[in-house]
Amino acid sequence: MAKRVILTEGDDALRRRSRTVERFDARLAMLLDDLADTMYAANGAGLAAPQVGILKRAVVVDAGTGLIELVNPEIVSHEGSVIGVESCLSVPGRCCTVERPEKVVVRAQNRLGEAIEVAGENFLARALCHEIDHLDGTLYIDRMIEDVSDRYRQVGRDEA
């Protein structure tokens, strides 16, 4: 387990499309371990592999209810919509409002390649959408409604 360097906005890796994971091997396990380590060390609620320069479709999320690891995640259904404040470890010092689904169902694989499904509501749904966006080179500021950086100080658990 090791902490990885988090890339910040302006780095090309954050704007590229990540590749589907086909090998569920020791390298992937190490990446997922490191992503979790890095996320917790930075006090974030989620981290996607491209944020550490690895263009693989893998994310980790912990919205306060335990660690979720998702490989090749896809949003298969969503419901409702809510506007909420987000921030991002790759866009330090800013927070902005973004509209996201209220509920999502995500289909993915675990670190062994087994198919899994995760249903999330509210903050978890938001974190899942935010991380999955990273896999397509999308940052939350692309979807920003309003920059509220001056009104909210970043608090650990809001960062993803």
Place this chain on the structure above:
Amino acid sequence: MAIRNIVILGEDDVLRKRARRVDKFDKRLRTLLDDMAQTMYKADGVGLAAPQVGILKRAVVVDVGDGLIELVNPEILKQEGGAVGVEGCLSVPGRRGTVERPERVLVRAQNRDGKAIELEAEGLLAVALCHEIDHLDGIVYVDKMIEDVTDQEEEED
């Protein structure tokens, strides 16, 4: 100012030699530093060490996006933390790999006039400084590489 030729790993053993301390802060050194900066920017790099242009002198240039830093006879005095990040090198074209580096470093060096300077750096700047200073001792990042991540290309769809 001139663009210099960047030495490729494997083609010239100059990258494997220890560079000598700079004692003369003269016009030649200034020309070298100017040329290194120009060569780095032209190649779209974030750092370049003198051995990479075939000159075995302890001089590096770095710019991670916050402006040009020139360091002569740099030394890492202190380091803290550790994090794994992806690196590439102008002398190892087409490859990328992960390396563990300190998160924060304190570097002592001289500027182009020979005046002592100290620099505190963190994040990508700390990584770039460590990477360039390694070149002065004949160390290339691939020697410290944990994982080769060269193959990762975006999907076409």
